[in-house]
Amino acid sequence: MKTFLRLVGLTRPFAWWMLLAALIGFATIGSGIGLLMASAWLITTAALMPALSALQIGITGVRFFGISRGVIRYAERLMSHNTTFRILTRLRVWFYDAVEPLAPARLAAYRSADLLKRIVDDIQSLENIYARVLSPPVTAALVTLLMWFIVGHWSIQAAEGVLASQLVAGIAVPMLTARLARGTARGITALQGEQQVLAVDMVQGMSELRVFGMVGDYTARLREAEAKKLALQKRAAFIEGLHESLTGLAMNGAVIWILYSMLPLARSGAVNGVTLASVVFGVMASFEAFLPLTGSVQNIEADVRAGERLFEIIDAKPEVVPPAKPEPFPKSTGIEVKNLTFTYPGSDRPALDGVSFSVPPGSRTAIVGPSGAGKSTITSLMVRFWNPTQGTISIGGQNIDRLDPEALRRNIAVVSQKTYLFGQTIRENLLLAAPDATDEQLRQALTMSGLDSLQGRLDDWAGQHGMNLSGGEQQRLAIARMILQNAPVIVLDEATANLDAVTEEALLDTLHRTSQGRTVMAITHRLHHMERYDDIIVLYEGKVIERGSHEELLKLDGFYAGMWRLQHGEGNV
Ligand SMILES: Nc1ncnc2c1ncn2[C@@H]1O[C@H](COP(=O)(O)OP(=O)(O)OP(=O)(O)O)[C@@H](O)[C@H]1O
Structure with a gap:
């Protein structure tokens, strides 16, 4: 009930429109009643064979209600759809x-398909609340x-009987x-x-399912869900039919009662x-108002469930709340991480545990470590996808929680190992990073990222998830975006992982060139060109275990040196 009232509350700005739609609905049924009453009057009067002039009023009545019913029905549909679509737009x-x-x-x-269903189907199903649940009862009451x-x-005796039948049809x-x-x-x-x-x-x-021979299994699950759905739909159709029959019975009861009284x-x-x-005949026509009530009640449960699913998301508290008065993004871009600790919800082990390090402005720092050491978690915390459990990250001396998250993300370009490309053109995918960039700037970014081959293909479709491009091209597009974003801080999160050695080598060179003069934090577990970094932080199980330049760490002969030797075929960790 609470959810239903909340959903109704959302329509408050459209209350007058909805009332108008209900009134026009009433006028439509009123015309239907008028039409049948005038027709009955005309036929029965004509049976008595009066002078033609005596039928004039009946003929006019039939003409008037015949035309008005069609016109008003059209106006009602127009009005109720217009109102419903306005409400749906607002809801979306x-x-x-x-x-x-x-x-x-x-x-x-949440799974993405589930979220998609909420934003498309659940909101769509609320149309029912506005078009079929709220309006028809008002019309039926009128x-x-x-x-x-x-x-x-x-x-009065006949009216009481009709009222009783209508209460049966409208409520019972x-x-x-x-x-x-x-x-x-539901x-x-x-x-x-x-x-x-x-x-x-x-x-x-599909490719994975084919490879593992699981297509049949998935198809069977789909079929099973379809069979269950069909059974429920049959039941819904039976109930709808029952509703119509019972409404018809109530109508017949009213007719018998009128004749009796x-x-x-x-x-x-x-x-x-x-x-x-x-x-x-008028009473028979009036029962048209009660037929839509079946849709109202049958679907109300599903509509309320759709509302619950929407409110569940809407009522969730965002992890990151922008400060009321954000500080401007600092001029200096040195990064200071102090005692950073973070545990993912539901996890009993911290992904980061008291991590501290600093990255001077314009310098390059690499964060290395084995898989699961917590490297990517640092990126997520830097762009404030999550808030640290403890500790702080500052840029230019300013704690990032004092900055507007959007400004922060504009000033930190992240190139990760998995670039999301939208199912749009290459141009649109690039403009995401710099909406006002000219074609010239886009071409320049493509050249700098080694994508001369795409110069003439700006209007080509990138394919679903960038499937029309090779893995290397997709990563280079991510670098082109980074160049266009022109942010003072760059975070490379395994930006060249998943690529073959030759492409990786070329991309590392491109990244090295294009990120000159910026503050760079590179996260990697593959130790390539480590001498290019001013500082290397070695992370293990969420803790900093070593720190220094490549030379210093090799000399230290600890974990890093072991990793390096292992990756370069010189021994074990
Ligand atoms: N969304 C999440 N929810 C719960 N635990 C997570 C989540 N993301 C990462 N973790 C856990 O946090 C720890 C650190 O993960 P993180 O992705 O930061 O490691 P990483 O060093 O970047 O690893 P890789 O090199 O494999 O990408 C891991 O134990 C991981 O399982």
């Missing part, structure tokens, strides 16, 4: 604004009131079908989510037969 922007600060720390627990006055004008039947439908819509949503996650995994991991009046001459026929 609001959800995206809420999700962005959660990335990546708070989103780590129609009930209208029929009370119309029927009550001739017979929806409550019964809602009870029967419990769990159905189950369908859950299964759709499962299918989406499986489908995304299948498409993205008004026939004596017709016989006594208090009501004429023509009026009786019109009232009966």
Whole structure:
């Protein structure tokens, strides 16, 4: 209930639009009632063969309601869709604004297909709340009131019976079908989510599934989810049919009751037969207002579940909250890391444990160590994807938590081992780093990063995840982005890992050239050209265990020297 009220609360800015849509909906059904009543009047009056002029009013009525019903129905659809789409637009922007600060720390627990489902399907399903849950009951209530006055004008006894049937159709039947439908819509949503996650995994991991012969297994899981979903959908269709039948029964009950209570009046001459026929037809037409209630109640459970899934993300607290009054990004770009400690949520072992080091402005520092030593965690903390559990990172003497995170990220160019390329053109992928860059600047960046071959292909599609480019080209594009970003601090996080030796060598040279004069922090477990670094920090199990220049560390003959010898085929660690 709380979630439902919260969802309704979101529509407050559109309340008047929604009320207007409900009123136009009422006018549509009102026209339908008018049309049937006028038709009944016309047919029954014509049966008595009066002068043609006596039928004029009925003919005009049929024409008027016939046309108005179509026009008003169109206006109602236009209005309700317009209102719904405005609400959905607002919801999507609001959800995206809420999700962005959660990335990546708070989103780590969610699968991307699941998030996609939330932002697309869950929000879409809320359309139901606004178009089918809130409006139809208002329309049905107004129609009930209208029929009370119309029927009550001739017979209060008949009006009471009609009211009772309408309460059955408007309250009892929806409550019964809602009870029967419990769990159905929610189950369908859950299964759709499962299918989406499986489908995304299948498409993205098709090569792996093929290699490991698991395509059949995944297809079977998809089929199983489909079969379960189909069973639930059948049940939903059965309940919908039941709802319509019961509403029809309530309508027939109302008709029988009117005949029962008004026939004596017709016989006594208090009501004429023509009026009786019109009232009966009017009541039949009024039940149209109760049919949409099935959609309202059947889906409400799924809509509330969709709302819960959205609020779950929206209510998550971002890991990083920008300071109320951020300090400007410092001129000097020396980095000072003091007693840095960080434990990932759910982990019982710190990824970093009291790490301290400094990187003077314009110098190059390498952070080396075996896999899992905590090297990449330093990058995540530097760009404030996470906050340290203890300790600080400062740039130019300013604690980074005093800086605007966006300004911080603009001033630190990160080239990591996995470059994300968007399924757009090469130009658009480059402009991400410098939206105002000219073609000339883009070409220059391509040349500097050794990508002359892409000069004439700026408008070529990079492919899904950059699949139209080789691994080396993708990494070079990351370097071109770094050049365009023109940030004073550069973090290279295994920027050349996963590449063959020749490409790696060429890329290391390019990186060395293009990062001259900046403060560089290079994270690597492959020890190449280490003499190019002013300082090397050796990390092991989250702790700094050695520090010095390449020469000094070799002389020390400790862990680093062992790693170096091992990688250069000269012995064991
Ligand atoms: N998102 C995460 N959640 C929980 N634990 C994590 C997460 N990311 C990393 N870790 C753990 O933190 C430790 C340090 O990881 P980190 O990625 O910083 O190591 P690394 O030195 O960069 O390793 P590699 O060279 O393999 O990339 C590892 O034990 C890793 O399992």
